[in-house]
Amino acid sequence: MLVDLGHFTPGLSLTGGLLIGAAAAVLILFNGRVAGISGIFGGLLNWPRDDVTWRLAFLAGLVGAPVIAALLGEPAQAEIETSWGAILAAGFLVGMGTRYASGCTSGHGVCGLSRGSVRSLVATATFMSAGILTVFVQRHLIGG
Template sequence: MTIDWPSFTPWSALFGGVLIGLAASLFALMNGRIAGISGLLGSVLQKAGEGRGEKGLFLLGVLVAPLLWWLFAGAPVVQFQTGWPGMLVAGLLVGVGTRYAAGCTSGHGVCGLARLSPRSLVATLCFMSTGFAVVYIIRHLLGA
């Protein structure tokens, strides 16, 4: 394995991580709720969802923040190594996995681990190890 040093950006990654932690902490302090994106999105899409306004604004911030970054720092080059069928299958699997795990990386991996939740630790270990295994199988065993 080699590291692409010109593309290694520890300061922007650190800054992004701090912003994610700050946003999740402020959301928990202000609303008493976890900033799990899948849960927030599900709540906003429900007609009788509680606190839809602030949840919608939080999600809007999640969408606007990268656009502001691109405005000042330029857009990164994004390359997908699969076609639309692969992307659709991947999206479907992520959606099913999120529903099955009762949360996503932001809910379990960021907020749940910060609260020392055993359930979130198990969920995070499961989805991370599954991701590692899938990448290994696809790249090294199947050669795709």
Template sequence: MHAWLFATLGGVLVGLAAVLLMGSLGRVAGISGIAAGLVSGVSPGDRAWRVSFLLGLVAAPVALWWWPGTRVGVPQVGWPWMLAAGLLVGVGTRLGRGCTSGHGVCGVARLSPRSMVATVVFMLTAMATVFVVRHIIGGLPA
């Protein structure tokens, strides 16, 4: 299967999940908020949908990993780089008061000015990071 098809299906599923979560529970599908709410000790009824949502996030790429002909889930860098990236993303979501899914998918769809600004900042930062890593540093070691 072609990479563009997986990307398209993934985008459709992300949008569908966001709409279903907002329509059924009135909640924004912001992953950092979902995870933070789970860790901070929420009620059992609130815990169930959060765990289900996060398990779905893990189950989809694991299922694709076993799909013939795909390379989904194969790390491109070593564990130290992935750990550093994860920590930076965590710090960024706290500073930005939300993540790309909460701001970029849900907030922009709701025409939230704060989310539109946050999404522009996310995108510009990502572009600058890719430029620096690829063209100035010369890539990341494995």
């Protein structure tokens, strides 16, 4: 295995993880809500909507953080080597998966595991295994 030391950022990664954990803890302590992105976004689509303010603020932070980071320094450069059709299909499949799993990676992986949820442990093991298998097939069997 080759580690790209130019992009190896353990300090920034640790800081990001601590901030995500702190944000999840603050949300559940002060609002009684799990910081699962699909649930937060999905709550905006349900009627009646009585808790719109905090949901919009949370989503604004998700969108606004990279914008602020770009203003403060070098913006992140994502290189996605696929078609828009594949991106849309992948997004649709992820959305379906979050419904079947009763939550997304952030809800199960960050909040569910920290609460000791067996359902979240199974969901996290499933999506991690699927991701590992997908990368293996793409890189070694299909050739990417």
